Amino acid sequence: MNVITISREFGSGGRELGKRLADIPGYTYYDREIEADIAKRLDMDEGYISRSIEQGAVMNIPLHFGRTLASPYMLRQQIDIPVEKQRVLKEIAATSHCVIVGRAADVILAEHKPFKIFVYADMQHKIKRCQSYSAPGENLTPGELKKSIKKMDAKRREYLTMFGVSDWGDKKNYHLCINTTGMEIKKIAPHIAEYAKEWF
Amino acid sequence: MNVITISREFGSGGRELGKRLADIPGYTYYDREIEADIAKRLDMDEGYISRSIEQGAVMNIPLHFGRTLASPYMLRQQIDIPVEKQRVLKEIAATSHCVIVGRAADVILAEHKPFKIFVYADMQHKIKRCQSYSAPGENLTPGELKKSIKKMDAKRREYLTMFGVSDWGDKKNYHLCINTTGMEIKKIAPHIAEYAKEWF
Numbered sequence: 001m002n003v004i005t006i007s008r009e010f011g012s013g014g015r016e017l018g019k020r021l022a023d024i025p026g027y028t029y030y031d032r033e034i035e036a037d038i039a040k041r042l043d044m045d046e047g048y049i050s051r052s053i054e055q056g057a058v059m060n061i062p063l064h065f066g067r068t069l070a071s072p073y074m075l076r077q078q079i080d081i082p083v084e085k086q087r088v089l090k091e092i093a094a095t096s097h098c099v100i101v102g103r104a105a106d107v108i109l110a111e112h113k114p115f116k117i118f119v120y121a122d123m124q125h126k127i128k129r130c131q132s133y134s135a136p137g138e139n140l141t142p143g144e145l146k147k148s149i150k151k152m153d154a155k156r157r158e159y160l161t162m163f164g165v166s167d168w169g170d171k172k173n174y175h176l177c178i179n180t181t182g183m184e185i186k187k188i189a190p191h192i193a194e195y196a197k198e199w200f
Numbered sequence: 201m202n203v204i205t206i207s208r209e210f211g212s213g214g215r216e217l218g219k220r221l222a223d224i225p226g227y228t229y230y231d232r233e234i235e236a237d238i239a240k241r242l243d244m245d246e247g248y249i250s251r252s253i254e255q256g257a258v259m260n261i262p263l264h265f266g267r268t269l270a271s272p273y274m275l276r277q278q279i280d281i282p283v284e285k286q287r288v289l290k291e292i293a294a295t296s297h298c299v300i301v302g303r304a305a306d307v308i309l310a311e312h313k314p315f316k317i318f319v320y321a322d323m324q325h326k327i328k329r330c331q332s333y334s335a336p337g338e339n340l341t342p343g344e345l346k347k348s349i350k351k352m353d354a355k356r357r358e359y360l361t362m363f364g365v366s367d368w369g370d371k372k373n374y375h376l377c378i379n380t381t382g383m384e385i386k387k388i389a390p391h392i393a394e395y396a397k398e399w400f
Contacts, residue, residue, distance in 0.1 A: 118371075120371060120372070122372070169371075171318075171320060171369075171371045171377045171379070172320070172322070172379070174377075174379065175379045175381075175383075176376070176377070176378060176379065177371045177374075177376070177377035178376060179371070179372070179374065179375045179376065181375075182399070183375075183398060183399065184398065187398045188395055188398050191391050191392075191394045191395040191398070192391075192395070194391045194394070195388055195391040195392070195395070198383060198384065198387045198388050198391070199382070199383065
């Protein structure tokens with residue numbers, strides 16, 4: 001099956017691009033469904049799984065709670081989540097043409113020879129984009145947003161090191177690197193979709 | 201006027217892409233014409249100008265020939281070439297929609313807000329591409345080609361430092377970075393042309 005993966009800087013519009021690329025007839029966009037599936041299989045909370053995938057295994061779990069060592073059961077969960085994630089991603093790739101944003105899918109699904117996209121933008125553009133998505137009352141200052149964006153990207157970079165990728169965002173790892181600064185994602189998505197078809 | 205600039209790794213197919221992008225109705229591809237125009241204005245040899253632009257001013261000219269200092273006339277030429285180059289590029293950009301490959305056009309024409317493309321590929325792909333272009337009897341070994349490719353890219357990187365660019369090839373400097381490994385330039389060019397239109 002044809003797999004398109006999107007890696008992206010936080011706030012660059014990678015998720016929107018992913019959703020729009022899935023307008024290609026026959027393609028499905030996978031997002032929260034991945035965590036929902038893992039949660040169901042492991043009988044765990046979906047939000048907890050999302051955070052774990054975002055921040056990497058082990059990091060979420062302190063070795064001690066007060067004086068008590070983390071239980072083998074909790075540590076076991078930390079191993080199960082990445083294993084299940086890989087299983088879910090591979091099942092998706094085996095059964096449908098798909099667009100997957102983040103989740104180290106470009107590395108995990110390497111054997112499927114995905115078309116790999118990296119989406120980025122300049123900081124000002126990312127801040128503006130984040131502001132436009134903020135819920136009322138949740139408005140952070142540009143300075144705070146810049147800090148959050150950098151922190152999220154650092155987490156993504158760190159997460160990828162778990163898969164042996166030490167150069168997240170290096171253009172050599174991708175087929176197409178898209179700078180969304182000053183571009184309307186709605187308008188560029190159809191051209192990227194056409195471009196990606198040439199890979200398969 | 202709309203300006204598309206292409207920066208590229210040696211052997212990645214940037215020139216072919218430039219030519220094909222100029223199939224966009226109304227666009228003109230500028231290549232050797234630039235050096236020919238400079239040569240005419242300065243009454244100098246076109247090949248000499250090409251080498252000078254490729255390798256950077258001053259570098260071509262030793263300060264001494266035997267015991268004789270390089271003449272002020274020769275040094276003057278080294279100043280005139282980059283000045284004329286900038287003039288020619290700006291004239292082109294002012295009079296026609298255009299595609300310009302290399303020549304630091306992305307920096308020199310910054311005020312025209314060009315759509316900036318960077319073309320790259322993995323080394324194996326570039327070697328193969330260079331081999332396919334070699335004239336009979338000029339076949340270099342893959343090892344020799346790899347060395348030449350690296351040398352050319354180092355020169356391009358160094359040339360750009362003359363314009364204050366210390367990070368040639370860094371994706372943040374471009375709107376679109378295109379990995380041509382495993383892609384047919386003939387097939388992807390129309391999609392890139394459509395994409396570029398969204399910039400203007």
